[in-house]
Amino acid sequence: MLGLLIAGISGNFQQVHARILWSGETIYIRSNGDIDWRPSGASPPPISTPDRVHYDITGDITTTGYGIVVERDNIIINGNGHTIKGPENVVGIYLEGRNNVTVMRTTIREYHSGIGLIRSSEISILGNHLIENNYGIFMEVSSNNVISNIRIGVITTAESIIESSHEEAIYIHSSSGNTIKGSIIESNYRGILLSGSDGNIIKYNTLRNNGERGIIVGGSGNTIQGNTITANGAGIDVRSPGNTFLGNTIESNRDYGIRLSSSNSNTIAGNTIRGNGYGIYLTGSNGNNIHENNITNNGNGVYLSSSSGNRFWLNNFTNNNVQASATMEQNYWNASYPTGGNYWSDCRGTDVKKGPNQDQSGSDGIVDTPYSINPNNIDYLPRGLYFRTPITVPPMTPLLRIKVSISSLGAPATAPPGSSISVPITIHYETLAPTHVLARITSGATEVWSYDFGSKDGTGDLSYTATFNAPSSPGSYTYRLEVGYGPSLSSFTVNDSRDFSIQVPIVAKVIIVNFAAPPTASAGSSVPVPVTVHYEIIGSTSVLVSICRWTNSYWDCVWGNPDSSVSRSGTGDLSYTATFNAPSSPGSYTYEIRACYQSAGRWDIMDRKTFQLQVSPPTSQATQTPTSTTQVPPQTSSTTQTQPPTSTQTQSSTPQPQTSSTTQTQPPTPTTQTQSPAPSPSPSQLPLSLDLTGLLLIAVVVMALIIAILLLRIRAKPPA
């Protein structure tokens, strides 16, 4: 893994760029985002920004003073593999009091410090190449700085190569919470120096061929994990208490693998310490815990000088020239039974006894006789077999090779069932090395769309329109757009995501195919109306067929299909014989058949047909002339309670979805009634035997009066 990453970086740095060389004194990124430079008369330097956030270096730069002085927070400086070079007494990229600045893919060489950080926090140093500076990265916090509640100097250094520094590759003084990860630190005088710095993490780095030391730890609570530390003057030099060294490979270092000097209560576990001058060297150091290390082929496996109270257990001492030597202070070389002590490759004892004192018969994997270094350093329970360390260091989490973020997302609010949905997206990427930019849209656990934008390098924006089909069932659906990177869609590291919702409405058509209403019925008799409706539904919903009678002021529904709660989908026909009782009073009545479907909790009327029913008296052969369509009082109120849901029972005076069609199908009479100058008697007061000619007479008189008034008004108007 690391090897691959490193190969990727190296390849990247070897890219050939069309070199633009700029020479000047210093370049500034001012706090307002401006790019400024000295001498002011020089041509503009090859650095540009589209948005005062991203700063791209587009050519090589040589300075006689500081290289780039950063005075602005929340920016990304991408060197794109170009070089900044300068004199030995100043800083290449200088950040003082800065927060949230990324410096990436920049080669910085020959300065006092390649990158100088003073009182800065949340700085990311990614994929840089720092070469032949006195210090690759120099970081300092002044001692009188107030650091409570302020994160000072939180620096992440990853995937960088720091080589040939004249002092330290990375120098960290009085700073906490830094992470140095996955970098190659090679051929420097020293690798990493922590000085008075607590709580830092150094992991998965390769430190090799550093002339004096690989890592020097001054400070507490630091974690040094999973590093490969080889062929340095010395491996790890510890000068403080309370640090953890876990799962490192420390090999072929000239002087020693790990040395603790006046350092108490450290933990050294799970390391492979091989082929060093001394494997582990303790001087004046007490109470350290050293377990489960493989200590192999060193000149001296463990050496203790003036150190006491240290505990060693479950280490494998294999083929060291001297397995362990110690001055006469008391140390402990085994844990309690049955864990026991260490494996010693030169321990030639028998194992026929068992128990804490090895005095009971039977073997237990522990050599029956102690292994003695000196009278105060005895392994009382030496293990007979090489111990396979259970300590495993988790693999390195993926490095921040690329950042991909969602810039915009335009999803429709609604989409018909099964339709094609288009979602335009724009994403932004910043890569350390060529990497595929990936995007996908999921709905729950289902991926509905994905796209590989191909290998991208550097910084840029990508726009695309994602398309996928809406579900066939109506409802509200939540989708998630995820963007990130990886070698392919099957290996996708998500950097950013955003949720969005799309409503899929019900789409339905319901029409009345035919019906057969009898033209006449006797009062109070049961009226059968065969009716057939046809429905086409995308999604699923229920269908209502109803018959309503106009009461002169509202529609009174007298029948509804009993299966209106059944959910239906697709295409089909429904046939019923609707039955209702004819009104008890003779007359001509207007009825309407309605075909509806349920949408969002109400009935939408999709089709309607009217018919007239002539009601004759219950006695046969009633010769009474039908008098009025309007003057019949509303019938039984009990029918109202059996009506289907609300929207159809609302009075026509309230707004309905299909208002225009409602008024069209109303009988003409209500309109004339409201225009009548005479107060219209309430229906219950109307005599059923009112003479038709009388009515006509009244109507004629009224009309004549209206015409006369209108004429008078027109005459009375002054001529225009």
Ligand SMILES: [Ca+2]
């Ligand atoms: Ca034994």
